[in-house]
Amino acid sequence: MTEAVPAGAVPAGAVPAGASDxxxxxxxxxxxxxxxxDAEHQEMTLSEVAVRTALTRATARRFLHTLVALGYVRTDGRLFSLTPLVLQLGYAFLSGQRLPELAQPILxxxxxxxxxxxxxxxxxGTDIVYLTRIHTRRIMTVGISPGTRFPAHATSxxxxxxxxLSPGELADYFAHAELAPLTPRTLTSREAIEAELARVREAGYAVVDQELEVGLRSVAVPVIGAEGRAVAAINVALPARLDSAGTSEERDVEAAQLVPELREAAQRIAEAARAVGAA
Known part of the structure; x- marks a missing residue:
């Protein structure tokens, strides 16, 4: 019997939509x-890698040992883990981004x-990728740094x-996104998420209360590029009340009080980016 691919895993043999010969x-x-x-699977056995990628053990073994030979993976003979060399795979992209350096002092x-x-x-794709993170106190169990990814549906x-996104782009997103629950509060149905996106579209900002992680709220606004489209987003992360004090609407109002300053910061980032042709 074929073992089901776990939530969050991407079948290695899947051919992307629109792929050519x-x-x-x-x-x-x-x-x-x-x-x-990833953060929950920093070390894995051969069998675990095979399950998460929907590869046979023999195929997974060949790829793992090739990556070991190239220096991207290390092994003690039983467990496999990534090495810092994999950072080079994303460095070219991150180093080519002007937005992080422009946004840094503003954030x-x-x-x-x-x-x-x-x-x-x-x-x-279906994730957000962090380009810049200004840390204060640690309110998440998972550390965030440039390159960290989270499912877009559960983040502000x-x-x-x-x-x-345009209707066509949004339809493509839902065709590929895995709307997995990350906490008991996470919206996981397309209908509920589309309704929330309609509210976000009208308000111009998003508030997410403990959908990514219990104890974490965040409020975000878009950074609008020269062509009038959102090229990035910025947010402020807030500790959430773990008790029942206040209604969800009252908590949203509290977070929304940050929106004017967020919008001002997003506008400053956009203006700086346009001035140097970065957005």
Whole structure:
């Protein structure tokens, strides 16, 4: 009996929509093996990698040992884990982004004024990717740094970026997104998420209360590029009340009080980016 692919895993043999005969399946499988490692799966056995990538054990073994030989994976003979060399795979992209360096001082100013963490992220497929993170106190169990990815549907920055998509782009997103629950509060149905995106589209900002992680709220606004489309998003992360004090609407109002300053910061980032031709 074939074992089901776990939530969050990407079948290595799956061919992306629109792929042509130029699609190299072996490269796709090798990248899927790398992507199988994440914060919850930092070390895995051969069998665990095979399950998460939907590869046979023999195929997974070949890819893992190739990555070991290339220096991207290390092993003690039983467990496999990524090495720092994999950072080079994303460095070219991150180093080519002008937005992080332009946003950094603006987000630092916003963070210092409120004593809360701020971030800049873009949409990449069904995930958001962090480009900049200004840390204050640690309110998440998972550390965030440039390159960290989270499912867009469960994040405030993801929602403002999804709300900016065209109907066709949004349909494509839902065709590929795995709307997995990350906490008991996470919206996981397309209908509920689309209704929330409609509210975000009308309001111009998103508030997410403990859908990504219990104890964490965040509020986000888009960064609008020269062509009038959202090119990124910024947010402020806030500790959430773990008791029942206040209604959800009251908590949303509290978070929304940060929106004017977030919008001002997003506008400053957009203006700086346009001035240097970065957005």
């Amino acid at each position: 130029a699609h190299v399946q072996s490269l796709a499988r090798g990248l899927a093996v790398i992507r199988a490692f 630092e100013d916003l963070s210092h004024r409120h004593g809360e963490s701020t971030s800049l992220a873009i949409l990449d 920055m993801g929602r403002v970026l999804l709300a900016a």
